[in-house]
Amino acid sequence: MRAKNDCTFVCRRVLPLILVVTVFATYFNAHIKLCEEVKCERGSVECDESAVQPVKSSNTYCVTTSASSGTIQVHEELCYSPKKSDTNALNVRPFKGRHKGQSAVLLCTGPTLDEYTHEQFDKENRHVITVGVNSVIFTEVVQSYGLDYYFLQDTGRDSTGVGLSVSDNAFYKRVEEYTNFRPRIQTFYGLFRMRHIGPTDEETNAAAAVRYESEYPACSELVPLVADIGRYTFGGSCSVVMSALQFLLYTGVSSIKLVGCDVTIGAYAGGKAMSAPRSNVELLRMWKLVPDFIARYYPQVLIEVIRPVGLTGIDFNLSSRDGANLCE
Secondary structure (H helix, E strand, C coil), X not given: CHHHHHHHHHHHHHXXXXXXXXXXXXXXXXXXXXXXXXXXXHCCCCCCHHHCCCCCCCCCEEEEEEEEECCEEEEEEEEECCCECHHHHHHCHHHXXXXXXXXXXXXXXXXXXXXXXXXXXXCCCCECEEEEEHHHHHCHHHHHHCCCEEEECCXXXXXXXXXHHHCCCCHHHCHHHHHHCCCCCEEEEEEEXXXXXXXXXXXXXXXCCEEEEECCCCCCXXXXXXXCCCCECECCCCCHHHHHHHHHHHCCCCEEEEECCCCEXXXXXXXXXXXXXXXXXXHHHHHCCHHHHHHHHCCCXXXXXXXXXXXXXXXXXXXXXXXXXXXX
């Protein structure tokens, strides 16, 4: 009888206690793992790179688009499956994670770039990575501080284009000056599969540039950005700045300042306005896809817009709004 009572005591009292401890331990271990992943993403602990890379079952990249229909807000998912690129495997993949944890500045060609004061080192006294596009090489900030990387994909020879094609600083008007420019690390010239509008092979060689490959240069078709640009073609459409942005994210930087990304047509940094500036509506549509891409594929990266003009009101740091203090 006593043995039976002992068994009853164990079953009623001890086993539930064991179950509670087991559940708590499982939760605690899962929480610790999550916190370590968050700290890893923020660069506060050393960790395996695979811990911060998005786990994907395919090479399809998706973002959410939003549109208003009267009082109804419609949300749709826009997806893109890039093709494999031997060019990017050769020229882009070596830069994967190269600037992990560093700060970066992306210099666009808008007029507010003229008001920017560059700081070469961050608060930890580390060099700030600079990337510029198109005619920024003629601006005072680049003339003074140079660039680490330079991106160009439109020569302006196509009269149906916008931006550089109507500018006095178009590539085809100043070829020698463009090809003579040397950033500290690397020049990238774009190559398009569908409709090549970039520099020739001879111009690429003269600039000591390497190619990166995309499929869609036009604004007419919105294309999501791509995370694994060392394996696939670049995503994005409508502007070389999307290629430069994808590259910066791929190098592993922890924060990016957007400077001169005014999303305007008719006015450029370093020169007089050629016409009354107006909003580049198609490029703005592309920019609006960026926050969701970053939240999905690079949630640890913080984006800051310096002197926002066309980008006013776009929240690029969606991932920091939820669970930001989970592991503090």
